Amino acid sequence: MAIINNSWEEIASVLKPAETVLVFTHQKMDGDAVGSSCGLTRALRQMGKTAYVLMEDDEIADNLQFLDEGYCTTDEHVLENPDVSICVDASALSRFPKRSGKFTTGKTTVCVDHHLAEEPFCDYHYVDPGSAAASVLVHHLIRAMGAPIDEGTASLLYAGITTDTGNFQYSNTDEDALLTAADLVKTGFDVNRVSVQMYENVSPQKMRLKAAALENMQIMAGGKLVMTAVTQQMLKDCGAQMIDAEGIVSEIRSIRGAEIAIVMKEDIGKVFVSLRAKGDADVQKIAAKFGGGGHVKAAGCTMKGVSLKEAWDSFAEAASESLE
Amino acid sequence: MAIINNSWEEIASVLKPAETVLVFTHQKMDGDAVGSSCGLTRALRQMGKTAYVLMEDDEIADNLQFLDEGYCTTDEHVLENPDVSICVDASALSRFPKRSGKFTTGKTTVCVDHHLAEEPFCDYHYVDPGSAAASVLVHHLIRAMGAPIDEGTASLLYAGITTDTGNFQYSNTDEDALLTAADLVKTGFDVNRVSVQMYENVSPQKMRLKAAALENMQIMAGGKLVMTAVTQQMLKDCGAQMIDAEGIVSEIRSIRGAEIAIVMKEDIGKVFVSLRAKGDADVQKIAAKFGGGGHVKAAGCTMKGVSLKEAWDSFAEAASESLE
Structure with a gap:
């Protein structure tokens, strides 16, 4: 009705x-x-x-x-x-x-x-x-x-x-x-x-976490893919919580030429993945491949029982392929 | 007229x-x-x-x-x-x-x-x-x-x-x-x-420089003063130019509780200083102490013939005093 x-x-x-x-x-x-x-x-x-x-x-x-x-x-x-x-x-x-x-x-x-x-x-x-x-x-x-x-x-x-x-x-x-x-x-x-x-009300912990995540940023696929990770160790070092990782994916999407931005968030026994697209890229499709969902320009996914490295490699490969 | x-x-x-x-x-x-x-x-x-x-x-x-x-x-x-x-x-x-x-x-x-x-x-x-x-x-x-x-x-x-x-x-x-x-x-x-x-058109070099500057950020004066520096070595490491340091001072001003944000930019034989205020703070007065100028909320200054450390210490002291 x-x-x-x-x-x-x-x-x-x-x-x-x-x-x-x-x-x-x-x-x-x-x-x-x-x-x-x-x-x-x-x-x-x-x-x-x-x-x-x-x-x-x-x-x-x-x-x-x-x-x-x-x-x-x-x-x-x-x-x-x-x-x-x-x-x-x-x-x-x-x-x-x-x-x-x-x-x-x-x-x-x-x-x-x-x-x-x-x-x-x-x-x-x-x-x-x-x-x-x-x-x-x-x-x-x-x-x-x-x-x-x-x-x-x-x-x-x-x-x-x-x-x-x-x-x-x-x-x-x-x-x-x-x-x-x-x-x-x-x-x-x-x-x-x-x-x-x-x-203009960002906690120092959140700012330090962003700095660390930006330091680790990797640019791939001829500049079209930008990825970074937020680990449990980084949270500890910065005195931050995982919610403080919000916004990092939009920040790295702002890199010139980037079409897909991905942040891997390491939790106990699982990895949360945040994806953002710019221009014509479609991250919904990539998230869907791994059981996630969302919109064309913003999607997410939870990977269970995999290491951060395994999750990173899977998404790096899928995103690179989608950009070819 | x-x-x-x-x-x-x-x-x-x-x-x-x-x-x-x-x-x-x-x-x-x-x-x-x-x-x-x-x-x-x-x-x-x-x-x-x-x-x-x-x-x-x-x-x-x-x-x-x-x-x-x-x-x-x-x-x-x-x-x-x-x-x-x-x-x-x-x-x-x-x-x-x-x-x-x-x-x-x-x-x-x-x-x-x-x-x-x-x-x-x-x-x-x-x-x-x-x-x-x-x-x-x-x-x-x-x-x-x-x-x-x-x-x-x-x-x-x-x-x-x-x-x-x-x-x-x-x-x-x-x-x-x-x-x-x-x-x-x-x-x-x-x-x-x-x-x-x-x-959303930021060069990777500029983003890396921001990351490095945020990593070095120091919070002083009970949280009211945030300072960082951009050195020649950092520019080299990031493949960046000093113009890429633009925006860093606004970024660190966004720290919760910060009233004054200062970025020290190391050049040959001189140090450029960018100051920003939030709330009731007045950075024009601080810049004026060292021969600089600008507005209440945004000011700048060039310090000649001093080391980065000397310039940093002078501004840290002047800013802390102004916040008392």
């Missing part, structure tokens, strides 16, 4: 009379999840409502914590039987499994999202997979409610839009996202403060 | 009847210089005019070369006595000294720029230091001429705007820049292609 969207006016008319609203978003919150959920919550509070983001996660990533000025909670009892439960940047209950029971206690349920959704699960939906960010859609909703957008709300939604458009560099960057951003900066919030907190 | 701006209509009415136009921009062209000059040239050609960018530089930086699809030349004789000479992203003849004589052979001279200008030097001016990028102003000029903006022109102007706003992260990011960008993406050009070519 396909989703049929309601109009912004219909959704606004559900929210306007509500006195209590619980906001939900997807687990492993990124900038758009935090920005869209907190931005909506702030606007609802400024309309005089009692509103909270009931997080699926136990905590917010370090570089996003500054966005939560008292909007987020992990306390399910913060509100009982809210007038409205609304999920943003999430278009299925499986995106917030722990909280899905609580979600359905809302007297009315609403979904506003930009991910592809399979079937309706709320009373009201506005799902637009063509939109660059949930924060763009939340902006439209707030405007439809006639609620104010102040500097604080604008910072939150801007943080969401920059996250999902890669600072307006990804191909999803469209007129709607940029017009929304233009409307937000009119409030005069400090654009650079948001960027500094989100993107 | 202060500059009094003409209206866009006045400047458009100078350009519209012109048959030949020479476009000038500042030396050491960055993305906004290339984007605004080539974007204007492309639009003028589409209006049926003969137009070129007469470069001050001998060549265009590697990662910007894709923007020049036959617009730029170093041949002064490409056009004699052009109907109009127009400089963009440059508001004084000293910004393109080698070509300034040629500039003044234009029957009419025009300046369109977003830098602070001291005095009028053209027949017509539109100088707005409040504008984020020259490419934003060129967009207004093209619209005022009633000329079309196609995908090619849009890519060029977008490249300029992303350069000068740091991908819409700097504090100069304003409504006008974002509305202009929104108008540009409507043409349907490939936003990601522009970004990949500009920002």
